[in-house]
Amino acid sequence: MNKLGNFINGKQVPSHSERSSAVYNPATGQQSLEVSLASADETRDAISAAHKAFLTWSQVTPLRRAHVMFRFKVMLEANFDKLAEAISLEHGKVLSDAKGELTRGIEVVEFACGIPHLLKGEHSQNVGRGVDSFSLMQPLGVCAGISPFNFPVMVPMWMFPIAIACGNTFVMKPSEKDPSVIMMVAELLTQAGLPDGVFNIVNGDKEAVDILLSDARVQAVSFVGSTPIAEYIYATGSKNGKRVQALGGAKNHMVVMPDADTEQVVSALMGAAYGSAGERCMAISVAVCVGDESAEKLISHLKQEIAAMRVGPGTGFKEEPHMGPLVSKEHAQKVRSYIDAGVAQGASLLIDGRDFTVTGNEQGYFVGPTLFDQVKPGMRIYDEEIFGPVLSIVRVGSFEEALNLINAHEYGNGTTIFTTSGEYARAFSDEVQVGMVGINVPIPVPMAFHSFGGWKRSVFGPLNMHGQDGVRFYTRMKTVTARWPKNDISSHSFSMPTMK
Numbered sequence: 001m002n003k004l005g006n007f008i009n010g011k012q013v014p015s016h017s018e019r020s021s022a023v024y025n026p027a028t029g030q031q032s033l034e035v036s037l038a039s040a041d042e043t044r045d046a047i048s049a050a051h052k053a054f055l056t057w058s059q060v061t062p063l064r065r066a067h068v069m070f071r072f073k074v075m076l077e078a079n080f081d082k083l084a085e086a087i088s089l090e091h092g093k094v095l096s097d098a099k100g101e102l103t104r105g106i107e108v109v110e111f112a113c114g115i116p117h118l119l120k121g122e123h124s125q126n127v128g129r130g131v132d133s134f135s136l137m138q139p140l141g142v143c144a145g146i147s148p149f150n151f152p153v154m155v156p157m158w159m160f161p162i163a164i165a166c167g168n169t170f171v172m173k174p175s176e177k178d179p180s181v182i183m184m185v186a187e188l189l190t191q192a193g194l195p196d197g198v199f200n201i202v203n204g205d206k207e208a209v210d211i212l213l214s215d216a217r218v219q220a221v222s223f224v225g226s227t228p229i230a231e232y233i234y235a236t237g238s239k240n241g242k243r244v245q246a247l248g249g250a251k252n253h254m255v256v257m258p259d260a261d262t263e264q265v266v267s268a269l270m271g272a273a274y275g276s277a278g279e280r281c282m283a284i285s286v287a288v289c290v291g292d293e294s295a296e297k298l299i300s301h302l303k304q305e306i307a308a309m310r311v312g313p314g315t316g317f318k319e320e321p322h323m324g325p326l327v328s329k330e331h332a333q334k335v336r337s338y339i340d341a342g343v344a345q346g347a348s349l350l351i352d353g354r355d356f357t358v359t360g361n362e363q364g365y366f367v368g369p370t371l372f373d374q375v376k377p378g379m380r381i382y383d384e385e386i387f388g389p390v391l392s393i394v395r396v397g398s399f400e401e402a403l404n405l406i407n408a409h410e411y412g413n414g415t416t417i418f419t420t421s422g423e424y425a426r427a428f429s430d431e432v433q434v435g436m437v438g439i440n441v442p443i444p445v446p447m448a449f450h451s452f453g454g455w456k457r458s459v460f461g462p463l464n465m466h467g468q469d470g471v472r473f474y475t476r477m478k479t480v481t482a483r484w485p486k487n488d489i490s491s492h493s494f495s496m497p498t499m500k
């Protein structure tokens with residue numbers, strides 16, 4: 001069995017750790033790889049490489065750093081199909097979805113190509129007579145990234161292209177469930193001309209993460225994953241004096257107003273709820289129907305569409321399935337136990353995906369598309385993030401009730417409303433307590449040049465991923481106030497300086 005190690009100083013290095021974890025192909029249930037779980041010392045080795053590389057990389061001009069990003073983008077495109085297949089084989093998502101993930105990651109690289117423009121800073125002439133003020137946006141040093149299993153390439157690429165383009169160096173800790181693709185990406189960075197040590201990978205778990213959170217050389221930590229771990233990362237990293245952005249879990253609601261076009265809603269909802277088997281932090285897992293009539297219409301259409309869904313392996317198909325397996329056996333079991341809990345707590349199970357097998361892939365981690373009606377707050381399937389192909393329908397009597405329901409939820413990552421009323425749409429985007437809002441859009445994921453992040457317990461820390469927030473997160477601003485006096489040295493002043 002191949003064993004994946006780390007990537008330090010521009011090359012793959014075998015790990016000497018005694019601990020490792022199995023990586024599976026979720027469509028077959030077969031183990032494909034063993035990944036080492038880095039020791040504390042190996043993690044420190046990666047930090048040392050990044051720390052050393054920072055001395056020179058931070059002095060490379062932004063234009064030259066952008067040139068590396070341009071070449072990196074070309075390499076990613078040249079290897080597009082290979083990378084997408086690697087995502088699908090370890091994560092389980094279908095190939096077209098893996099390609100979509102990769103495209104969204106490449107878009108962040110494209111954004112990072114504009115770094116000379118993004119680092120221009122501010123300049124004010126004559127803030128006082130003969131005095132100018134300007135800002136310098138300087139890199140921080142070694143930055144670390146910790147990512148979840150569900151986007152093994154896109155989420156790391158929310159982080160490191162911008163960090164590196166800003167002049168930082170980076171240590172990435174990917175998910176141990178699907179670690180191969182980011183290793184392939186690291187090789188491409190080296191081929192694109194990135195100097196050794198600027199980008200490093202430690203494959204590992206809590207042991208490696210705790211070193212990244214405590215080593216004084218690490219200046220900033222970017223995290224994406226579940227809320228309990230995000231909270232831990234934010235609290236521990238902040239306590240240790242680091243800048244931290246930590247994105248957590250989600251429960252995303254779609255409000256269906258009585259005036260919405262049912263066919264548009266159904267077409268949007270099918271992909272948003274069941275795409276990637278619901279393993280997306282922006283998946284819609286709750287449809288909030290305003291009025292019983294809109295709920296009944298929606299349910300009858302959804303039943304037909306779900307019956308026509310193809311579920312199967314993400315690669316090697318004759319006709320591409322709509323959705324693949326879940327990432328692991330344990331996760332598939334957890335999703336089934338949520339369905340059990342929904343039934344036990346009185347929700348109405350309309351379509352049951354628990355006993356679902358795919359012929360020829362009986363050992364795969366498949367759970368079929370599942371639909372619940374009559375779901376209410378207080379039920380675990382409503383309150384908690386399931387992260388599987390389970391859609392809940394909640395019925396409410398009014399727009400205000402729908403809004404209050406969403407605002408009362410612990411999470412506030414994404415939400416959307418389907419309506420033909422501009423008045424309701426405007427009130428919704430204005431009043432909803434959620435970070436990313438859609439209007440007649442199924443999954444309102446901001447583009448790379450905007451910033452991605454939720455509200456409430458979906459995020460810890462003030463700055464979101466990519467866009468302007470990403471540049472602010474990975475730079476420290478210094479404001480210079482300058483005067484070039486001739487011979488007009490004034491007398492001492494002991495009062496607070498004010499500009500004349």
Ligand code: NAD
Nearest residue numbers: 147148149174175205206209225226229247248249250281
């Ligand atoms: P996870 O929290 O289990 O793991 C995320 C990362 O943290 C992994 O690299 C893992 O190795 C590490 N980790 C796990 N336990 C740890 C511990 N005790 N101490 C230190 N590090 C630890 O998340 P996951 O299951 O890989 O991913 C799914 C979750 O990620 C979902 O909750 C999903 O909503 C969330 N997610 C959020 C966003 C967002 O933008 N808000 C995006 C993608 C995924």
